[in-house]
Amino acid sequence: MSGTLFRGQAIRRHADVQRTQIIHEPPTLSGRVLTGALRRALWALRWGTWATVMVLWAAVYIPPAGLFTVVAALALVLGGWWALALVSSLAGAGVWLWSRRWPRTWRWVESRGRRFWRRIRYRFTWDDVLAASGIKATDAAHRIVVPRLLWVRLGDHVDELSVQLCPGITPDRLAEQADALACEWCALEVRVTRHPRAAGWVLLRVVYTDPLADQPADSTRDQVDLGRLTLGRREDGRPWTLRLLGRHLLIAGSSGAGKGSVVTALLWALAPAIRDGWVRVIGIDPKGGMEFGMYPGLFHMLAMDSEAELVAALEAAAALAAGRCEALRGRTRLHRPTVDEPHYFVIVDEVASLTAYITDRALKDRAKAALAVLLTKGRAPGFSVVGCVQDPRKEVLDLRNLFTVKVGLRLDSDTEVAMVLGDNAHDRGAHCEQINSLTPGIGYVVDDEDRRDPVKVRAEYHDDAEMSWLSATYPSPTHEDIPALATKAGKRRDAS
Numbered sequence: 417m418s419g420t421l422f423r424g425q426a427i428r429r430h431a432d433v434q435r436t437q438i439i440h441e442p443p444t445l446s447g448r449v450l451t452g453a454l455r456r457a458l459w460a461l462r463w464g465t466w467a468t469v470m471v472l473w474a475a476v477y478i479p480p481a482g483l484f485t486v487v488a489a490l491a492l493v494l495g496g497w498w499a500l501a502l503v504s505s506l507a508g509a510g511v512w513l514w515s516r517r518w519p520r521t522w523r524w525v526e527s528r529g530r531r532f533w534r535r536i537r538y539r540f541t542w543d544d545v546l547a548a549s550g551i552k553a554t555d556a557a558h559r560i561v562v563p564r565l566l567w568v569r570l571g572d573h574v575d576e577l578s579v580q581l582c583p584g585i586t587p588d589r590l591a592e593q594a595d596a597l598a599c600e601w602c603a604l605e606v607r608v609t610r611h612p613r614a615a616g617w618v619l620l621r622v623v624y625t626d627p628l629a630d631q632p633a634d635s636t637r638d639q640v641d642l643g644r645l646t647l648g649r650r651e652d653g654r655p656w657t658l659r660l661l662g663r664h665l666l667i668a669g670s671s672g673a674g675k676g677s678v679v680t681a682l683l684w685a686l687a688p689a690i691r692d693g694w695v696r697v698i699g700i701d702p703k704g705g706m707e708f709g710m711y712p713g714l715f716h717m718l719a720m721d722s723e724a725e726l727v728a729a730l731e732a733a734a735a736l737a738a739g740r741c742e743a744l745r746g747r748t749r750l751h752r753p754t755v756d757e758p759h760y761f762v763i764v765d766e767v768a769s770l771t772a773y774i775t776d777r778a779l780k781d782r783a784k785a786a787l788a789v790l791l792t793k794g795r796a797p798g799f800s801v802v803g804c805v806q807d808p809r810k811e812v813l814d815l816r817n818l819f820t821v822k823v824g825l826r827l828d829s830d831t832e833v834a835m836v837l838g839d840n841a842h843d844r845g846a847h848c849e850q851i852n853s854l855t856p857g858i859g860y861v862v863d864d865e866d867r868r869d870p871v872k873v874r875a876e877y878h879d880d881a882e883m884s885w886l887s888a889t890y891p892s893p894t895h896e897d898i899p900a901l902a903t904k905a906g907k908r909r910d911a912s
């Protein structure tokens with residue numbers, strides 16, 4: 417007696433069910449002949465229909481294959497096997513010539529062919545692959561049940577499979593067998609993440625090629641759109657773009673994870689706007705200029721010499737933001753940058769140096785207060801804070817929830833991932849602790865304002881020579897000295 421299956425798919429070769437039927441309901445001789453004939457007819461009908469649909473689908477999906485199928489069928493009908501052999505040989509020669517003379521278009525045909533093959537492979541080997549990998553359960557009716565493959569979304573580099581779990585199989589159980597699935601599908605990696613829309617479903621990301629393994633090509637663009645800054649490449653091969661108008665960006669990663677490369681990619685993307693004067697950058701480099709000192713021309717204000725100077729620059733930025741907030745009150749909700757009223761980026765190379773490691777307690781509190789003003793008040797009047805942090809522990813950076821976009825580069829543990837990117841980011845696929853130390857600049861982006869899963873990206877890399885060139889070619893037209901640090905009594909003390 418078999419019940420209805422609501423979740424998962426029963427496996428094709430359900431030996432237990434067949435054995436149970438044979439033991440309990442031995443068929444009569446006539447019944448056996450009839451059942452055998454009927455079964456064969458149904459089998460032929462099923463596979464015949466499947467083959468026809470596949471051929472038609474392949475013909476539409478890969479047009480040259482469709483053309484070949486039609487011509488080959490006509491040759492077979494009109495001229496017999498010799499004609500078919502001739503057409504096949506000509507097609508083979510044509511393919512050889514095409515792949516050599518026009519490799520670009522041929523690569524397109526090849527990629528369509530590969531995708532088509534992958535889709536078929538997922539669909540028709542799904543239950544065998546899952547059962548062989550041990551991702552199966554047995555239900556009360558003795559059926560072997562595996563998770564159901566719902567949709568397949570094919571990409572050039574990564575395929576996404578939406579999978580409905582069956583009772584007894586958890587996302588963790590699937591994740592444990594991710595390596596087995598990757599081996600079976602000849603993929604680089606299989607990642608299991610929770611489905612964004614449905615509980616009880618998961619997404620399997622099957623990664624075939626890793627475009628992030630190569631460094632993205634350099635690109636200077638003359639148009640700058642703060643709503644769409646291109647900083648590198650995504651795992652699916654598309655450009656990684658960020659909206660930073662009215663937003664703050666947190667970049668977290670262990671030492672050498674590539675935080676600097678995200679900052680330089682951002683400056684690279686902003687360069688034309690910096691040169692034209694409608695974007696100004698305030699740089700705060702607690703490493704004494706080891707980072708920003710390589711390209712000082714890009715900064716409107718650059719603090720790097722002493723703790724007092726760092727705090728003074730931060731306070732100056734906070735005062736500007738508060739002043740502009742007041743000026744814009746009642747006029748607009750979101751400031752639009754112009755040369756007269758530019759957008760400010762306040763880039764802090766190591767936030768913890770200001771909020772935790774400063775030895776002077778009063779300075780530390782002032783730095784925290786200024787940062788809090790920038791983060792809470794700065795968004796609407798055109799101030800974006802970009803903060804880098806190496807150690808994401810709570811006591812180091814209390815303000816991290818005020819950053820709306822977060823990039824988690826290589827981190828030490830899934831606990832750190834949760835601290836930087838949010839509690840469920842790891843479950844949704846942000847496995848920063850698994851990023852290889854040989855591939856700096858790779859990370860996961862979480863945007864609090866859109867509800868999509870973390871996206872794996874790699875920032876463009878620009879070395880010191882390129883950044884010096886950028887600084888000389890796209891210098892900021894304005895440079896301002898750091899104001900003296902105001903003392904408690906209202907007097908000013910020399911920031912240096």
Ligand SMILES: Nc1ncnc2c1ncn2[C@@H]1O[C@H](COP(=O)(O)OP(=O)(O)OP(=O)(O)O)[C@@H](O)[C@H]1O
Binds near residue numbers: 669672677
């Ligand atoms: N996107 C990238 N592509 C290729 N190489 C990179 C990339 N980002 C960084 N690197 C390499 O890794 C090195 C370390 O990167 P970077 O200085 O940006 O790390 P970091 O996280 O800022 O480290 P620290 O916190 O120690 O300053 C760089 O010198 C560079 O060689």
